[in-house]
Amino acid sequence: MLSNKRPEKVRPDEDFPLRGVLKCWCGQSMTAGWSKGRKQYYLYYRCHIHNNVNVPGRLLHEQFDEVLKDICFEPQQVEFLQLAAKALLAEPLKQKQERLKEKLNAISAINAKVLELEEKFMNNQIENTTYQT
Numbered sequence: 001m002l003s004n005k006r007p008e009k010v011r012p013d014e015d016f017p018l019r020g021v022l023k024c025w026c027g028q029s030m031t032a033g034w035s036k037g038r039k040q041y042y043l044y045y046r047c048h049i050h051n052n053v054n055v056p057g058r059l060l061h062e063q064f065d066e067v068l069k070d071i072c073f074e075p076q077q078v079e080f081l082q083l084a085a086k087a088l089l090a091e092p093l094k095q096k097q098e099r100l101k102e103k104l105n106a107i108s109a110i111n112a113k114v115l116e117l118e119e120k121f122m123n124n125q126i127e128n129t130t131y132q133t
């Protein structure tokens with residue numbers, strides 16, 4: 001029998017940015033939702049299996065923002081990485097251009113030989129017809 005239930009999908013939601021990312025110690029993705037308090041609703045994350053523990057979402061989001069700030073590059077670090085990447089790419093680029101130049105020279109040499117052979121062939125043909133007449 002076919003079920004008319006849609007498969008549950010983990011959708012990113014602005015209220016729960018860590019849903020689908022956050023894992024319980026058991027490896028399960030943590031689900032997120034709102035729970036009703038005395039005066040207001042509270043955002044929480046929790047595991048499907050270990051559902052006796054609700055992790056407060058607001059605190060978690062604040063701590064996550066702190067972690068993100070700590071792992072962001074400073075402007076001078078970004079500049080350093082750009083310079084280092086350019087310096088590291090300079091040599092391979094130079095080698096690539098040299099190989100390209102060698103190949104173009106080889107093609108020119110072959111073209112010159114083809115032209116030379118064509119000329120010899122044409123001259124030979126003309127000499128033959130001249131001789132015949």
Ligand SMILES: [Zn+2]
Pocket residue numbers: 024025026027028047048049050
């Ligand atoms: Zn768990």
